[in-house]
Amino acid sequence: MRSVALFAALVPLAVAAGPASARPGAAGCAVAPLGSARLAYAAWATNGAVAYARPGGVEVARFGPNNANGYPTVFGVLGTAAGRGCDGRWYRVQLPVEPNGTVGWVRARAVVVERVRTRIVVDLSERRLWLYRDGRLVLSAPVGVGAPATPTPAGRFYVDQRLVPADRSGPFGPAALGISAFSPVLTWWPQGGPIAIHGTDEPGSIGRARSNGCIRLRNATLDRVFAAAGAGTPVLVRR
DSSP, X not given: OOTTTTGGGEEEOOXXXXXXXXXXXXXXXXXXXXXXXXXXXXXXXXXXXXXXXXXXXXXXXXXXXXXXXXXXXXXXXXXXXXXXXXXXXXXXXXXXXXXXXXXXXXXGGGOEEEEEOEEEEEETTTTEEXXXXXXXXXXXXXXXXXXXTSOOOOXXXXXXXXXXXXXXXXXXXXOEEEEEEEOSSOTTSGGGOEEEEEOOSOGGGTTSEEESSOEEOOHHHHHHHHHHOOTTOEEEEEO
């Protein structure tokens, strides 16, 4: 599939973030889970952020205010710090880095948090996508998925960027929802082989395992999903 190789040809869609969170952090914190089937949270690193293995511990990764495509850096929030001396000072977040599923802690003062009411589920065996809002199903559609040699990775991810192509009739279709996943085999591709949900100029590939790992939707369906699913939307890809 050409879409991963052409990721740099996409341009970011402007976003607006929500209200700011609070205070500096401390070490030795437990996790108080956040979110449900109806509600999730996204954390925007408006001035960049550092992620740690634990609050105040070993550094995992550093992030600028924008990613390689110029889109604002956003994390999927898993929980907040709980315990004496650290309540609310840190967030446990999903990170848009390899290996897939990497998580870390970021200081609450380094991010701006907003609510996310959408959720996406993709079943690779059924080759189908479901979009939920406030816990209710709003859309179900067939998808194209990765070929056996270039499989779509399974796991719990989130939408980490919303991009539009220069050519809306090209291999991405009208737009792409980048997710915090990378191809398990195309590690040498630009930006490590990022995975996205996007449209296609090959409608015959829908319902088939023919891509290099990305999830393809018919363009009209992609328009609906793109309009509904903001950055931070949880994405469950299951086998």
